[in-house]
Amino acid sequence: MNRFVLPFLSLFLLVMIGCTNNAPKSTYKEDAKEQLAQTDDIERFKLFPTQNMWTFIKLDTQTGQMWQVQYSVKGDEGRFEYDLNPKPLITIGKKVNGRFELYSTQNIYNFILLDRIDGKVWQVQWSFDEENRAVVPISRTVQP
Numbered sequence: 001m002n003r004f005v006l007p008f009l010s011l012f013l014l015v016m017i018g019c020t021n022n023a024p025k026s027t028y029k030e031d032a033k034e035q036l037a038q039t040d041d042i043e044r045f046k047l048f049p050t051q052n053m054w055t056f057i058k059l060d061t062q063t064g065q066m067w068q069v070q071y072s073v074k075g076d077e078g079r080f081e082y083d084l085n086p087k088p089l090i091t092i093g094k095k096v097n098g099r100f101e102l103y104s105t106q107n108i109y110n111f112i113l114l115d116r117i118d119g120k121v122w123q124v125q126w127s128f129d130e131e132n133r134a135v136v137p138i139s140r141t142v143q144p
Contacts, residue, residue, distance in 0.1 A: 042097060043061055043097055043098055044060065044061060044062060044097050045058060045059065045060055045061070046058070046059050046061055046102075047059075047069065048102045048104070048111070050104075050108065050109075050126065051104075051108040052108065054070050054071060054072065054078070055068060055069070055070050055126065056068075056069045056070075056071075057069070057084065057102060057111065057124070057126060058081070059100060059101075059102050059113075060088075060100070061097055061098050061099060061100050061101070062095040062096060062097055062099055062100075063088035063089065063090060063095060063100070064085070064088060064089030064090060064099070064100040064113060064115065064122075065085055065086060065087070065088055065089070066083075066084040066085055066102075066113070066124060066135065067081050067082060067083055067084055068080075068081070068082045068083075068084055068126045068133065069081045082130070082133070084124060084126060084133055084135055085135040089113075089115065089120075089122070089135075090115070093117065093118070096117065098116065099115060099116055099117050100113060100114065100115055100116065101113075101114050101116055102114075102124065109125050109126055109127060109132075110123060110124065110125050111123075111124040111125075111126075112124070112138075113135070120137065121137075121138045122135050122136060122137050122138060123135070123136045123138055
């Protein structure tokens with residue numbers, strides 16, 4: 001019986017040693033850098049539905065830039081992406097994913113854009129007509 005047990009145990013030990021992970025363990029610092037790199041890529045762009053089933057607003061959450069996006073099931077002529085504001089809304093400060101957030105309103109064509117870092121807000125109006133598209137700052141007023 002010992003003749004069968006000893007070779008079996010030897011083979012078992014060799015298999016176990018071969019299956020162990022000999023790769024060097026990463027440090028806490030390396031793990032933190034990798035996690036930071038991964039979160040930098042999360043949610044740079046987000047799509048927000050409008051009350052129109054064919055139309056979305058695409059938001060760059062770092063810069064506040066927005067585009068009106070429409071899709072179609074009938075052909076290419078119904079698919080487009082228009083600028084709502086092609087220029088970044090931040091002039092100084094750090095570009096951070098998630099800095100800007102869009103909030104719907106009761107009005108089908110209007111949203112409120114919030115800069116979550118400095119608290120500035122804008123009224124965002126989308127439209128099929130270019131002259132009716134707008135991104136307008138909402139000023140803070142001081143009451144007497």
